[in-house]
Amino acid sequence: MTTQNPLVPLPAPIARIATLAGAAAALAGTFLPWTWTSEFPGDLTVTGYPGGLQVLTLTGAVLTLLFTLTGYGIPGLRWLIPGGTNSPVRLLALAVLGTTGYAMGAISYELGGVVNLEPGAWVSGIGALVAVIASLALPSDVALPAEGPEPTGWQRFRNSLAAPSAPRARALPGWAEILVIAGAFGLALYLFTYGIDIPTEDSEQFIGFLITAVLAFTALTRAGLIARITALTSKHRNVTLTAALVAAFCFPFTQNTAEYALIGANILIFATVALGLNVVVGLAGLLDLGYVAFLGVGAYTAALVSGAPLSAIGVQFPFWAAVLTGAVVSLIFGVLIGAPTLRLRGDYLAIVTLGFGEIFRVTVNNLNGNSGPDLTNGSQGIPSIPDLNLFGIDFGLTHELGPFTLSRPANYYLLMLVVTAVVVLVFRRSGDSRIGRAWVAIREDETAATAMGINAFRLKLLAFALGATLAGLAGTVQAHVNYTVTPEQYQFAGSVPPNSAFLLAAVILGGMGTLSGPFVGAALLYLIPAKLQFMQDYQLFLFGIALVLLMRFRPEGLVADRRKQLEFHETDQLDVPKPRKPDETDAGIAKAGA
The missing domain is CATH 1.10.3470 (ABC transporter involved in vitamin B12 uptake, BtuC)
Structure with missing residues (x-):
């Protein structure tokens, strides 16, 4: 079990709190103006009402807070990280930083310098940077709890501060699994509609959407959530096809x-x-x-x-x-x-x-x-x-x-x-x-x-x-x-x-x-x-x-079957047998067994 990451020499409890603070600051900055003029697409001048790229930063910050809080063993959030790893937190924090940094750079380039940035952009940018740096100090590996009674109350909270864990999620009833599938396709329809509704001339917001979507999808994959939903869709194939057709049918009405x-x-x-x-x-x-x-x-x-x-x-x-x-x-x-x-x-x-x-x-x-x-x-x-x-x-x-x-x-x-x-x-x-x-x-x-x-x-x-x-x-x-x-x-x-x-x-x-x-x-x-x-x-x-990047990092494709995953990520080579010690002859082993 690792409690401190050598990349950033910071204790894990402090790193987790700092990650929460940075994500919260990035979230708060989206409710403040990012620029003074509405010439930049998305109207980022309104106080208290995020718009354009601010919405993407807000979404990434909320997900970062949510996945960071899962490390404290909160019961309602355990289903999110079946993989039991802090990699999703790092990737989501990086998504917030990437989207916010791109927005700040685009504002400065199109409007003529950083002088066009309002305090809200700086609050979100600095908060996202703090969240990324702090997330690097989180433990690389999070141990899953052993079989047996699960600690509750203050003991669970205290243990999670020392070494955050991702308890194994219980099996859902059949009706709940169907609701999860329906919710997944509903969310996919919403995201697709959001991306396609971005005006063609507003390319800045679409690039920010791609940054957030790619890193968030990678985070969910590393967390094991995509694999869990994929297992549910494989289990209920007819329900999955029906949900997919219903979601596709609803698209033109949006x-x-x-x-x-x-x-x-x-x-x-x-x-x-x-x-x-x-x-x-x-x-x-x-x-x-x-x-x-x-x-x-x-x-x-x-x-x-x-x-x-x-x-x-x-x-x-x-x-x-x-x-x-x-x-x-x-x-x-x-x-x-x-x-x-x-x-x-x-x-x-x-x-x-x-x-x-x-x-x-x-x-x-x-x-x-x-x-x-x-x-x-x-x-x-x-x-x-x-x-x-x-x-x-x-x-x-x-x-x-x-x-x-x-x-x-x-x-x-x-x-x-x-x-x-x-x-x-x-x-x-x-x-x-x-x-x-x-x-x-x-x-x-x-x-x-x-x-x-x-x-x-x-x-x-x-x-x-x-x-x-x-x-x-x-x-x-x-x-x-x-x-x-x-x-x-x-x-x-x-x-x-x-x-x-x-x-x-x-x-x-x-x-x-x-x-x-x-x-x-x-x-x-x-x-x-x-x-x-x-x-x-x-x-x-x-x-x-x-x-080229796809062939390097995910050669089986974005949606891969089990056969392709085994082909590209597992080897068929047998383990090399360890050499025997001088006294480990067949006769000696037989004598010792007798």
């Missing part, structure tokens, strides 16, 4: 403008296509670098049969028929591309799929009536795709639903949510089936899987065809959401997702082979560029840095 509902619809399209790619890459282990072409096949097919004025076919299918047509055509292309190429492995397969993606883009660009048949209108694409009309509902119009108003993007968001639910059902059922287990076996070792009687080629072709079908399904909705389809939308890499590089990154970032991982990765990769448009010229550079 939006007052069409801009952010459109971002939500595009995120769902991006995430659904990424989930289809997860079948190919995450389950079957096939590196597909041209997957966005299947999205384009579905989108172009839907555009051609939508009744658009510039459609070369000149027909108009009902939406259900257009969806089936787009999915079937994508399936056919998946089989035609996969049949001659899936006997390749590794880099060779990646090169072939990359070539298919580029061939698709060049082909639709040349089908303009000059270089080839007049089918896709070349580089101009197929514009003016009409809005859908389902069950008498015109998706191009706004609709009143009680006190809520659903805009055009909100209508398509809800439609895409239905498509997403279908894709999730297909992914879950296929992943848990005998075929899904065979895909995983092929991913881990194709030679061994073949030796065990698995028809690797047939199952890989099935995965390729299924992934193409799911991408084509999403493409049919994308064509109507964007009004037009053009070849430039379906590149290998570009500044605007979805493209093949970003789709693959969403799967890797979120977690290969998982259900929720592609959604997390797609949301991050789409939302961050949409909010930080001033960094568009450096987007790919920053994107590469983020991937």
